Amino acid sequence: MFTYIVRRVLMMIPVLIGATMLAFLLVKATGDPVDNKVIQMEMASGKPVPESTVDAMKAELYTDRSVPEQYWLWLTGIGDTRGDIGILQGEWGPSVKGSATDLGEEFSSRFWVTFRLVLFATIASIGLAIVTGVVSAVRQYHWVDYLLTFVGFIALALPTFWFAELVKEAGIQINKETGSQTFMTNGSGTTGFDGGPWASFVDSLPYLILPTIVLMLTGYASMARYQRASMLEVLNSDYVRLARAKGVRHRTVMRRHALRTALIPIATFAPLGVATAMGGSLVMEKIFGWRGLGTFAMQAINTYDAYAIMGFLLISGVITLLGVLVSDLLYGVLDPRIRYE
Structure with missing residues (x-):
């Protein structure tokens, strides 16, 4: 029984990797969180958001990287210098609400x-x-x-x-x-x-x-x-x-x-x-x-x-x-x- 459970758990690993890919791609396909946040900020203030602020938000949410690199960071956290992303390291990633929200x-x-x-x-x-x-x-x-x-x-x-x-x-x-x-x-x-x-x-x-x-x-x-x-x-x-x-x-x-x-x-x-x-x-x-x-x-x-x-x-x-x-x-x-x- 123990051997079977271990074997089944090991078989789940590629399934989980596939699930992470699917979840990531589905969310990415719905749009960019920075664009959505910029629209909300512009509606609240009535003024355009400076380009420097947009770039800073993209860097904070890692959307300034390529799609494969974003997925790799979210999954492993390897290549990150802030220590706030990487599922395998116990970090779920930054929130659009800012550093005050720990996912x-x-x-x-x-x-x-x-x-x-x-x-x-x-x-x-x-x-x-x-x-x-x-x-x-x-x-x-x-x-x-x-x-x-x-x-x-x-x-x-x-x-x-x-x-x-x-x-x-x-x-x-x-x-x-x-x-x-x-x-x-x-x-x-x-x-x-x-x-x-x-x-x-x-x-x-x-x-x-x-x-x-x-x-x-x-x-x-x-x-x-x-x-x-x-x-x-x-x-x-x-x-x-x-x-x-x-x-x-x-x-x-x-x-x-x-x-x-x-x-x-x-x-x-x-x-x-x-x-x-x-x-x-x-x-x-x-x-x-x-x-x-x-x-x-x-x-x-x-x-x-x-x-x-x-x-x-x-x-x-x-x-x-x-x-x-x-x-x-x-x-x-x-x-x-x-x-x-």
Whole structure:
């Protein structure tokens, strides 16, 4: 198992390099951050920005270099004399907001805020997909199957931002009716809370409820349909019929024979759940007032903070790749034919 994990991690290196190239090229293709900043300065002052100021900004953001050199600097930091760029050296690059904004500190402080939302939402959506998919398959063409199918299609069609606003408003109304803070609808934790890691985690749980519900319901439906189809295929397989013919109890057949094999497609779609939750976090953090990576990414897009946008894309890619690794390991747990040696 250890050898397999090491081999898979080594295989991720070229994928990550490709992800950095793609993130860099996509951001570069959208324009020059200096040009955008110059336009904002001219609109604010009503006067043209001096050429010397433009050149200084280009030097500060390294846009005065060639495109290959900019990518090399952002990735390695080799050739830089200021020590503020180079992913492999732990430097994410300069911000258009100036030296007062340290992208590394921003990412480190905001990462865990977003990660716990992504983690909880992914686990909840996968769990709900397994339950509803299995129940629909066992109760095929029953009213329960039709109801769960209808709810799943509704969840697929719901716009995330609209549903999030609806859930938030519902939480606010429940708080008003009960006269208590049953649901926390703004922020990711108590303001000014000063406790250890575990205390901070417990403090954040009430704030996780509503965003997790939204991401869970908007992300589970497609996986539930695959789970249902997989479960139906397994239930109609020869070895399950043989187990029933031998008199094995229905509960044992479902737990030890059918369910384990039917969970393999869910292992395949687990990374998709992570990617969906990462994308949904941008909307959730904006609506529920979280200070996480999603909010920071939206601010970076509005100000065209190129290195901040590239950093967010890279972090999202790393999280998705880790999800793929976990998915591969789950195959060995669910399918006895697979051995990692």
